[in-house]
Every structure is written in C-alpha cells, then in structure tokens.
Amino acid sequence: MKHMRVHLDARAHVPRLAQLTQKTNQFNLTTRRYTEQDLVAFIDQANLYGLFDKQASFMVNLGDYGVVDQVKQFPQGVYSGGRYNRTVPATKENEEWYQNYVKTQKHKPTNWSWENAVAAEFIVEALKKTNGDTNGKKMADAIKGMTLKTQF
Numbered sequence: 001m002k003h004m005r006v007h008l009d010a011r012a013h014v015p016r017l018a019q020l021t022q023k024t025n026q027f028n029l030t031t032r033r034y035t036e037q038d039l040v041a042f043i044d045q046a047n048l049y050g051l052f053d054k055q056a057s058f059m060v061n062l063g064d065y066g067v068v069d070q071v072k073q074f075p076q077g078v079y080s081g082g083r084y085n086r087t088v089p090a091t092k093e094n095e096e097w098y099q100n101y102v103k104t105q106k107h108k109p110t111n112w113s114w115e116n117a118v119a120a121e122f123i124v125e126a127l128k129k130t131n132g133d134t135n136g137k138k139m140a141d142a143i144k145g146m147t148l149k150t151q152f
Helices: 010-020 036-048 067-071 092-105 111-129 136-143
Strands: 057-060 078-081
Touching: 010 036, 092 111, 111 136
Parallel strands: 057 078
Antiparallel strands: none
C-alpha cells in the first residue's frame, strides 16, 4: 500500500486542541483538561511505548506541517489526507510556490494555503473574463466549467 505521510502544524492546531479540552463539550465529555505541552507529550510517549504500532488510523484534516516539527516523530500508522505536501506533485512549480510561500508568510503552508491560492486563481481568471465586473452572477457564469493548470 502506498501512502503519503503529511505533517500537522503544531503552532496552528495544538493551542486550539488544548483549548477544546479545557471545557466540556462535544470534543471533551470528560473532566480531563490538557495543556499544549500535555498533547505534544502524549504523542511523544505514545510513540515511545508503541501505542500506534498495531493500528492504522486515517484522519482527514490531520496533516498540516508543524506538529511533527514539534513532536519530532509522527506516530507510525497514522495517516492523513487532504493536506498540502510540497512534494505532491513533485514539480518545479510546486516547489517554487512552496519556497515563495515560506519566504513571504514566514511559516509552512497549510491545506488552506493552497486551496485559497487556487481559489484566487479562479477569481482572477473570472475577473479577466468579465472585464473586471464583480457581479456575482457574471463571476459565477465565468467560473462555471473553468479549468486551470495550477502548480498543484
């Protein structure tokens, strides 16, 4: 089985995950509360004791860059989909986009980064077709059926 290993952005997600554990809601029905350091330590310890060795988990929306930069070793058997990865596709254009993004934004791109970049390309092309008219109906008609060659 081929798979793509992607990384989670700790700076972007661990604070929110920790925040969600601070209250009782649909994310945390227990009275346990965890700090950001607790969550990173849990992943590190789970790796040390092989918690993830005999299971495979596929988690959509897990894989932005960064948490692994913090954790240092992503658990084996945990897979993610739907995330930006600078090597997929392995093209010069994708690598250039990645390098430019890191240079201008001062952090690695997330899934939202590439999705918004593509959305902006659609909007720009639609504006060209409408001669700059931002009328919603005209923009929608211009985008309908549109295909773009992107770096992704």
